[in-house]
Amino acid sequence: MTHITIGAEKVSLEKPVVMGILNVTPDSFYDGGKYTSELKIMERVDEIVEQGAGIIDVGAYSTRSGAAFVDAQEELSRLSFAVELIRKYHPHLPVSIDTFRADVAKEISHCLGPIIINDISGGTMDDKMFETVAELGLPYIMMHIQGTPQDMQVNPHYDDVVREVREFFTERIARLNALGFNNIIL
Numbered sequence: 001m002t003h004i005t006i007g008a009e010k011v012s013l014e015k016p017v018v019m020g021i022l023n024v025t026p027d028s029f030y031d032g033g034k035y036t037s038e039l040k041i042m043e044r045v046d047e048i049v050e051q052g053a054g055i056i057d058v059g060a061y062s063t064r065s066g067a068a069f070v071d072a073q074e075e076l077s078r079l080s081f082a083v084e085l086i087r088k089y090h091p092h093l094p095v096s097i098d099t100f101r102a103d104v105a106k107e108i109s110h111c112l113g114p115i116i117i118n119d120i121s122g123g124t125m126d127d128k129m130f131e132t133v134a135e136l137g138l139p140y141i142m143m144h145i146q147g148t149p150q151d152m153q154v155n156p157h158y159d160d161v162v163r164e165v166r167e168f169f170t171e172r173i174a175r176l177n178a179l180g181f182n183n184i185i186l
Contacts, residue, residue, distance in 0.1 A: 007114030
C-alpha cells in the first residue's frame, strides 16, 4: 500500500507518517484531563504538528487498563468537540478517531467529514463495525486486544502469542475482505 484515501485526500505512505495522539479523556494513563478546553486541545494539536505528525488520532474513551466505561453519547460528544476544532484550525490535517463503536464512527464521519477509524478491538467489541467500515470505505486501523479495557489485564493468557495474534488478524482481515473491503492498517 503506497497511500490511503480519506475522502478526496490521498495520504502517501511511501515514507513513514507519524500519527500524534490527542487524548480528550479525563482518565488517560498518559495525559488524562489535560486536553478538555478549546485552548488546550489546539495547543496540543499545534505541538503535534510542529513535531512533524501528519495525522492526529483523537481518543475519547480511555483504553488504559481498568479504565471506566464511557457511554457512546459521551464518547461522541468528546470526539465531536475535538474533531470540529481540528477541522476548523487545520482543515487539511487527516484525523483518526480511536473508537470501537460503529455508530460513533458513522456519526463522526457523516457530520464532520472523512476520518480514519482506529479500532482497538479489531471489530470484536461491536458486531456492526466491519459492516460500517465497509459501507463508509474509510481507512481502518485494526488492532488486537484480549477482552475490554476494563478487564484486559485480568489474567491475560496466550499459549503462543505470535501465532494467536497472527491468526486473529488473518481471520479478521478475511472477514473484511469478504465484504469487499481492504483499506486496512494493522
